[in-house]
Amino acid sequence: DTAVSQTPKYLVTQMGNDKSIKxxxxxxxxxxxxxxxxxxxFLKIMFSYNNKELIINETVPNRFSPKSPDxxxxxxxxxxxxxGDSAVYFCASSPHxxxxxxxxxxGSGTQLSxx
Amino acid sequence: DAKTTQPTSMDCAEGRAANLPCNxxxxxxxxxxxxxxxxxxxxxxxxxxxxxxxxTNEMASLIITEDRKSSTLILPHATLRDTAVYYCIVRTxxxxxxFGSGTRLQVQP
Numbered sequence: 001d002t003a004v005s006q007t008p009k010y011l012v013t014q015m016g017n018d019k020s021i022k023x024x025x026x027x028x029x030x031x032x033x034x035x036x037x038x039x040x041x042f043l044k045i046m047f048s049y050n051n052k053e054l055i056i057n058e059t060v061p062n063r064f065s066p067k068s069p070d071x072x073x074x075x076x077x078x079x080x081x082x083x084g085d086s087a088v089y090f091c092a093s094s095p096h097x098x099x100x101x102x103x104x105x106x107g108s109g110t111q112l113s114x115x
Numbered sequence: 116d117a118k119t120t121q122p123t124s125m126d127c128a129e130g131r132a133a134n135l136p137c138n139x140x141x142x143x144x145x146x147x148x149x150x151x152x153x154x155x156x157x158x159x160x161x162x163x164x165x166x167x168x169x170x171t172n173e174m175a176s177l178i179i180t181e182d183r184k185s186s187t188l189i190l191p192h193a194t195l196r197d198t199a200v201y202y203c204i205v206r207t208x209x210x211x212x213x214f215g216s217g218t219r220l221q222v223q224p
Binding site: 004033041042043044045048056058090092100101103104105106107108109 | 147151153158159160161166200207211212213214216
């Protein structure tokens with residue numbers, strides 16, 4: 001069983017469209033994250049949710065809206081897609097989120113290409 | 116979180132130990148040193164972490180200097196599957212994990 005799974009793996013879409021990426025974890029963790037890896041391969045935190053509550057929002061445009069229906073799911077909805085949104089998006093989870101011994105478990109990524 | 120400095124790339128022969136250095140001279144007393152790696156096209160994978168003492172697990176060993184200003188990740192017997200980008204990160208529990216540019220390790224047959 002995949003611990004952190006995200007769908008779809010690949011997403012190709014036109015500028016201006018709205019799209020969603022889904023993430024689910026079966027580890028029983030309290031905290032989930034979205035990271036973005038751009039073409040230069042830098043991994044940047046976007047959002048973090050703890051028990052369905054937003055705890056980190058790193059100056060991400062408000063076209064990006066995370067939604068956590070329960071603590072096992074964190075979906076990422078993107079409105080009015082732009083060329084610069086093309087990247088690989090990684091979902092991750094960790095047991096608590098704020099402990100000093102937190103290990104993050106990452107999904108396999110969603111490659112978003114905006115044409 | 117303290118900034119880390121790692122070599123851009125390193126090579127290692129298969130079967131030999133890979134020693135990956137990391138400088139974190141501005142680390143504060145409550146910051147842990149974490150190592151993750153990212154194999155091509157996959158999500159990052161946790162390897163090991165520590166505060167002051169040296170640590171070992173089934174994947175690697177972590178050696179932290181006494182002044183905590185630098186550390187070394189040791190893969191004792193590198194295999195081709197260990198080819199990846201290795202990230203050294205220092206953080207406290209209150210902050211999200213922040214990745215730098217890492218070290219690209221190429222294990223040669």
